Amino acid sequence: MARSRLGKGLSAIIPDDTFSGEGSSRADAPRTVAIEDIEANPEQPREMFDREEIESLRASIEVHGVLSPLVVRREDDRIVLIAGERRLRAAALAGLTEVPVVFRDAPGAQEQLELALIENLQRADLDPIEAAKGYARLVDAYGLTQEQVSERVGKDRATVANAIRLLRLPDDALEALRHGHITAGHARALLPLVGAPDVLMQTLREVVSKGLSVRATESLVRARRPDAAPSARAKRGTTDPVYDRVARLFAEALHTQVKVAPGKKGGKITIAYGDDDELDRLLSTIRKGAST
Numbered sequence: 001m002a003r004s005r006l007g008k009g010l011s012a013i014i015p016d017d018t019f020s021g022e023g024s025s026r027a028d029a030p031r032t033v034a035i036e037d038i039e040a041n042p043e044q045p046r047e048m049f050d051r052e053e054i055e056s057l058r059a060s061i062e063v064h065g066v067l068s069p070l071v072v073r074r075e076d077d078r079i080v081l082i083a084g085e086r087r088l089r090a091a092a093l094a095g096l097t098e099v100p101v102v103f104r105d106a107p108g109a110q111e112q113l114e115l116a117l118i119e120n121l122q123r124a125d126l127d128p129i130e131a132a133k134g135y136a137r138l139v140d141a142y143g144l145t146q147e148q149v150s151e152r153v154g155k156d157r158a159t160v161a162n163a164i165r166l167l168r169l170p171d172d173a174l175e176a177l178r179h180g181h182i183t184a185g186h187a188r189a190l191l192p193l194v195g196a197p198d199v200l201m202q203t204l205r206e207v208v209s210k211g212l213s214v215r216a217t218e219s220l221v222r223a224r225r226p227d228a229a230p231s232a233r234a235k236r237g238t239t240d241p242v243y244d245r246v247a248r249l250f251a252e253a254l255h256t257q258v259k260v261a262p263g264k265k266g267g268k269i270t271i272a273y274g275d276d277d278e279l280d281r282l283l284s285t286i287r288k289g290a291s292t
Helices: 007-013 021-025 051-064 085-093 108-123 126-139 146-153 157-166 173-176 184-193 196-212 214-223 242-254 274-291
Strands: 031-034 070-075 078-085 097-105 258-262 267-271
Touching: 031 146, 051 085, 085 097, 126 146, 126 157, 126 173, 146 157, 157 173, 157 184, 173 184, 173 196, 184 196, 184 214, 196 214, 196 258, 242 258, 242 267, 242 274
Parallel strands: 070 097
Antiparallel strands: 031 097, 070 078, 258 267
C-alpha cells in the first residue's frame, strides 16, 4: 500500500507506521469521524486564521479530499481536536460531513498545547505573537522553564526567550507586528521604551510611517530611552538643559543617537550610526536638509 505524505508537523506527532498495511488494525490508525462530533482545541495557540488560506485549502479538499488526518483525543464521551483546525474548517466549507482522524493519547491540557504548538510551528503557521503566547502559556500555566519549552517545540532557547519578551510591548505594537507593519527585529528594538509608553508609541508611529530599518530604529530608541546616557556637560555637574534639548532635536531629525558636548570654546556633536547603509542614510538626510 502506498504511504501517504505527511506535513512536517504531523510527521512529528503521528507514528511512522500509521499508514502502513501492517498498522491498519492499530488503535492509532486513521478512522473517519463526523465533523459535528469534533470539538475545537481549547489550547489552540492560533488566534487568526487567514481566510484566503482556508479558501485555498477548501478548493484542494474538494478535489483531493483531506490528505492528512486530523489529530484528536478522547475526553470522556467527547472527541477533542489537538491539531488540524484549518483542515477541519476547510473540510466543513467544502461540504464534507466526515474527516479522517488519528486518536492520540493526550491526557492533559499541557500536552494538547505542546502538540498544537509543535504542529503549527513546524508548519510555520503561527505569527510571532501567537507563538510567543504559546511559549508563555507553557511557562506560566504549566511551570516549564524556557529551556524545557525550547526542547519540547524544537526551537533554541534564545528564540523562545526573545519571543516571550515581545509580550511586554503594548497592544498597538503587538498588532503592528502581527499585521506585518514592523518585524520582530523592530519589536525587540522598541523594548527599552516599555517604561515610557508615550515615547514608545511616538517612536512606533515614526518607524512605520517612515519605513525605518531595524538599525535606524535601534539608534532612535537609544536616543529616546529614559535611561539614555547624559551629555558630557551634565556629567560635569552642569544642569543647563539647553544642550540636551538640542541633542534631542538632532536625534529626531536624523533618527539616530546624537550627543552634544559643550566645551570652554565651542563643543562637539557626535552622531551615531550602525553600519555603512545607515551612514549613507544620514548623509542623504543631511544633504536634503542643506538643500531646502
